[in-house]
Amino acid sequence: MTISQYALDMADKVEAFVREVVIPHEADPRRDHHGAPTDELVAELKGKAREAGVLTPHIREDGSHLTQRETAVVLIRSGLSPLGPLACNTNAPDEGNMYLMAKVGSPELKARFLDPLVSGQGRSAFLMTEPAGWQGAGSDPSMMKTTCAPDGNHWVVNGRKTFITGYEGARVGIVMAKAEGIEQGGGACMFLIDLPDPAIRIEEIPNTIDNSMPGSHATLTIDNLRIPADQMLGEAGEGFKYAQVRLSPARLSHCMRWLGACIRANEIATDYACRREAFGKVLIEHEGVGFMLADNKILIKQCELMIDWCASVLDTGSLGTVESSMAKVSVSEALMKIADNCVQVMGGLGVTDKTIVEQVFREIRAFRIYDGPTEVHKWSLAKKIKREWKEAAQTAKGPW
Numbered sequence: 236m237t238i239s240q241y242a243l244d245m246a247d248k249v250e251a252f253v254r255e256v257v258i259p260h261e262a263d264p265r266r267d268h269h270g271a272p273t274d275e276l277v278a279e280l281k282g283k284a285r286e287a288g289v290l291t292p293h294i295r296e297d298g299s300h301l302t303q304r305e306t307a308v309v310l311i312r313s314g315l316s317p318l319g320p321l322a323c324n325t326n327a328p329d330e331g332n333m334y335l336m337a338k339v340g341s342p343e344l345k346a347r348f349l350d351p352l353v354s355g356q357g358r359s360a361f362l363m364t365e366p367a368g369w370q371g372a373g374s375d376p377s378m379m380k381t382t383c384a385p386d387g388n389h390w391v392v393n394g395r396k397t398f399i400t401g402y403e404g405a406r407v408g409i410v411m412a413k414a415e416g417i418e419q420g421g422g423a424c425m426f427l428i429d430l431p432d433p434a435i436r437i438e439e440i441p442n443t444i445d446n447s448m449p450g451s452h453a454t455l456t457i458d459n460l461r462i463p464a465d466q467m468l469g470e471a472g473e474g475f476k477y478a479q480v481r482l483s484p485a486r487l488s489h490c491m492r493w494l495g496a497c498i499r500a501n502e503i504a505t506d507y508a509c510r511r512e513a514f515g516k517v518l519i520e521h522e523g524v525g526f527m528l529a530d531n532k533i534l535i536k537q538c539e540l541m542i543d544w545c546a547s548v549l550d551t552g553s554l555g556t557v558e559s560s561m562a563k564v565s566v567s568e569a570l571m572k573i574a575d576n577c578v579q580v581m582g583g584l585g586v587t588d589k590t591i592v593e594q595v596f597r598e599i600r601a602f603r604i605y606d607g608p609t610e611v612h613k614w615s616l617a618k619k620i621k622r623e624w625k626e627a628a629q630t631a632k633g634p635w
């Protein structure tokens with residue numbers, strides 16, 4: 236599938252917008268006490284993106300979504316600044332939530348919950364993970380302890396959630412819970428809800444290593460949350476399947492945005508290395524520095540290829556579960572190395588907040604954990620390798 240001229244033009248427009256309009260706001264002091272951009276700043280930037288014709292650039296005016304390969308060229312450019320995805324409405328968790336609602340939501344649910352998000356009115360949150368101390372869902376979602384039970388024409392949800400990005404200040408939530416008595420899919424259900432709701436209490440919002448996401452990451456108690464039955468997203472018992480529908484493209488979108496951020500960090504580090512002198516020559520002429528930048532160039536290309544390969548698979552209509560696992564591990568680990576090299580090349584300046592290099596380093600560290608830690612993806616790949624070996628071993632002699 237080729238990339239349309241529309242998508243290529245849109246990517247150029249997004250890059251121009253991010254470089255000319257968004258980057259000057261990186262020093263904007265409107266941050267909350269966790270260091271995340273305030274909703275006031277985000278609303279102003281979204282307004283500018285709307286004027287520039289780059290708001291929600293991955294969804295066309297008729298509501299159709301760009302292909303994943305096209306989404307990649309656009310989202311990488313929106314990621315050139317940590318503020319870019321917020322301004323362009325391509326940020327997490329909204330982008331993944333919009334994708335899921337478009338795939339699974341009824342026309343009524345889309346009109347009520349999806350359309351306002353696409354037009355940039357407000358934010359959303361995805362409520363799946365549960366606190367470790369409660370032995371709830373983490374790397375293993377089947378451990379989910381939050382329950383939902385039918386009550387007349389409502390469902391009643393009780394439980395706890397943690398690391399819920401953007402919960403504080405969100406207007407839409409997607410809640411996951413398990414229903415007793417439904418065998419299919421472990422009884423997992425998904426619901427769309429209006430936020431805030433008094434039945435959901437914020438226990439805490441910890442300070443975290445990252446700070447690009449408004450609302451940060453909240454821990455919540457859900458106490459008798461009553462949800463009208465027609466706000467169930469899709470079918471009862473299909474929740475884990477829908478989570479997979481969301482997670483594969485969502486983790487690839489993270490790869491896209493954070494690749495954009497690392498491309499920019501690498502531009503900054505390269506500029507530093509080509510100007511700054513030590514021991515009689517500019518830093519890049521010292522092999523130790525030049526090799527780090529050479530490695531970065533190779534790793535950036537590796538990430539681009541991995542994203543494009545995985546996007547091509549998703550564009551065939553496949554869930555791409557294995558491919559998105561492989562892409563997520565490969566890209567997040569490569570980006571960590573790129574970001575670390577950028578910090579190192581820049582010496583002391585690299586660890587200050589005078590450039591975005593330091594922030595990109597912190598953000599990528601968290602990315603190695605969310606949407607599946609590296610080890611969990613590798614563990615699941617290893618299980619697949621063993622399955623494949625077993626199948627092959629039944630029909631063929633060993634390779635030795």
Ligand SMILES: Cc1cc2nc3c(=O)[nH]c(=O)nc-3n(C[C@H](O)[C@H](O)[C@H](O)COP(=O)(O)OP(=O)(O)OC[C@H]3O[C@@H](n4cnc5c(N)ncnc54)[C@H](O)[C@@H]3O)c2cc1C
Pocket residue numbers: 328360361362363364367372373374375397398399400401443445452601604605606607608609610611614
């Ligand atoms: C910044 C951030 C934002 C997030 N946003 C959201 C959100 O919006 N909504 C949401 O629902 N969740 C969110 N999460 C939660 C995230 O998806 C979980 O942190 C992740 O799934 C891991 O779960 P856990 O933290 O409970 O780690 P645990 O399950 O406790 O695992 C801890 C570590 O154990 C190792 N491990 C686990 N299983 C295996 C295995 N099988 N083999 C080898 N090693 C293993 C891994 O190294 C892993 O990092 C966010 C997390 C972060 C950090």
